[in-house]
Amino acid sequence: xxxxxxxxxxxxxxxxxxxxxxxxxxxxxxxxxxxxxxxxxxxxxxxxxxxxxxxxxxxxxxxxxxxxxxxxxxxxxxxxxxxxxxxxxxxxxxxxxxxxxxxxxxxxxxxxxxxxxxxxxxxxxxxxxxxxxxxxxxxxxxxxxxxxxxxxxxxxxxxxxxxxxxxx
Amino acid sequence: xxxxxxxxxxxxxxxxxxxxxxxxxxxxxxxxxxxxxxxxxxxxxxxxxxxxxxxxxxxxxxxxxxxxxxxxxxxxxxxxxxxxxxxxxxxxxxxxxxxxxxxxx
Numbered sequence: 697x698x699x700x701x702x703x704x705x706x707x708x709x710x711x712x713x714x715x716x717x718x719x720x721x722x723x724x725x726x727x728x729x730x731x732x733x734x735x736x737x738x739x740x741x742x743x744x745x746x747x748x749x750x751x752x753x754x755x756x757x758x759x760x761x762x763x764x765x766x767x768x769x770x771x772x773x774x775x776x777x778x779x780x781x782x783x784x785x786x787x788x789x790x791x792x793x794x795x796x797x798x799x800x801x802x803x804x805x806x807x808x809x810x811x812x813x814x815x816x817x818x819x820x821x822x823x824x825x826x827x828x829x830x831x832x833x834x835x836x837x838x839x840x841x842x843x844x845x846x847x848x849x850x851x852x853x854x855x856x857x858x859x860x861x862x863x864x
Numbered sequence: 865x866x867x868x869x870x871x872x873x874x875x876x877x878x879x880x881x882x883x884x885x886x887x888x889x890x891x892x893x894x895x896x897x898x899x900x901x902x903x904x905x906x907x908x909x910x911x912x913x914x915x916x917x918x919x920x921x922x923x924x925x926x927x928x929x930x931x932x933x934x935x936x937x938x939x940x941x942x943x944x945x946x947x948x949x950x951x952x953x954x955x956x957x958x959x960x961x962x963x964x965x966x967x968x969x
Contacts, residue, residue: 698870706879713883713906717890722898729902736909742871743920748928752912755935760905760942767946768898771953778896779960789892797885804877819925820916828925829932840936847940854947 702742709735720778722768730761745820876917883910897952897959901945908938 712732716725733756740749781789818824829837883906890903912931919927953959 702871702875706875709879710882710886713886716899716902716906717886717893722896725899725902729906732906733909736913739913740916743916745916745920745928748916748931751932751935755939756905756909760939763942763946764898764902767950771950771959773896773898773959778894779962781893781895781962786893789889792892793885793889796888797881800881800885801878804874804881819920819923820928824925825928825932829929832926833929836933840933843940844936847943851943851947854944854951 698742702739705735705738705742709739722773722778723765726761726764726768729764730757733757733761740820743820744818747820747822747825873917873921876914880910880914880917883907883913895960895962897949897961898946900961901942901949905938905942908934 709732712728712735715728716732719725719728733752737749737752737757740746740752780786887903887905887907887910890906891900894900894903912934915927915931915934919925919931949959952964956963
């Protein structure tokens with residue numbers, strides 16, 4: 697039963713990931729990516745990582761993808777047909793990524809699986825994550841707020857219109 | 865009941881490798897800068913899923929904290945990247961990356 701759900705979710709995420717790459721219109725890509733993120737949130741739920749699933753849906757599907765959709769609609773990219781790469785580059789791109797998949801899978805294939813010390817199911821609950829985050833990883837947590845602040849300043853600085861030079 | 869007694873860790877590794885390769889293929893295949901950013905997001909998500917799976921498997925919450933950090937970095941990256949793309953669009957009227965080759969040797 698659990699395995700069936702896992703296979704179903706995996707097939708859906710791989711399919712929507714492929715459609716992100718292959719669909720012609722940018723808006724369709726965004727919608728498929730949102731769907732892919734929801735299936736990944738389903739994977740988190742199956743791992744019993746409830747906090748991650750909630751944050752993933754809120755941050756990715758709620759904030760980041762809306763930002764993408766916003767920019768695509770603002771730039772009106774759906775009207776213009778996207779220029780395509782030459783067939784040779786396309787074929788070599790597919791072959792290259794296939795080779796990378798082959799190397800990744802082959803390197804893991806013969807690996808010896810470390811047995812978990814004592815698998816715990818409650819590690820993804822908010823309480824446990826919070827305990828770890830504010831105890832062991834407090835400094836990185838504070839630093840990441842600085843990163844967000846600088847990213848915000850940078851985005852605002854780049855996004856604003858340049859002031860027109862005054863003609864005298 | 866533990867989830868990893870029914871789903872072996874290998875399955876998660878294969879799924880993540882597949883999603884990561886799809887994202888890499890998108891980066892190589894497409895010419896629209898916004899779609900390139902989306903494919904990078906897909907690759908980051910593949911890694912996030914693997915982090916979470918290993919974290920549960922090894923009973924160590926550090927992996928899930930790492931996922932939260934990666935999400936934050938991804939959000940910052942998207943904000944700055946989209947600002948750059950909008951600026952590029954204002955200057956050149958397109959988001960085709962093949963036209964922005966001034967820095968190319």
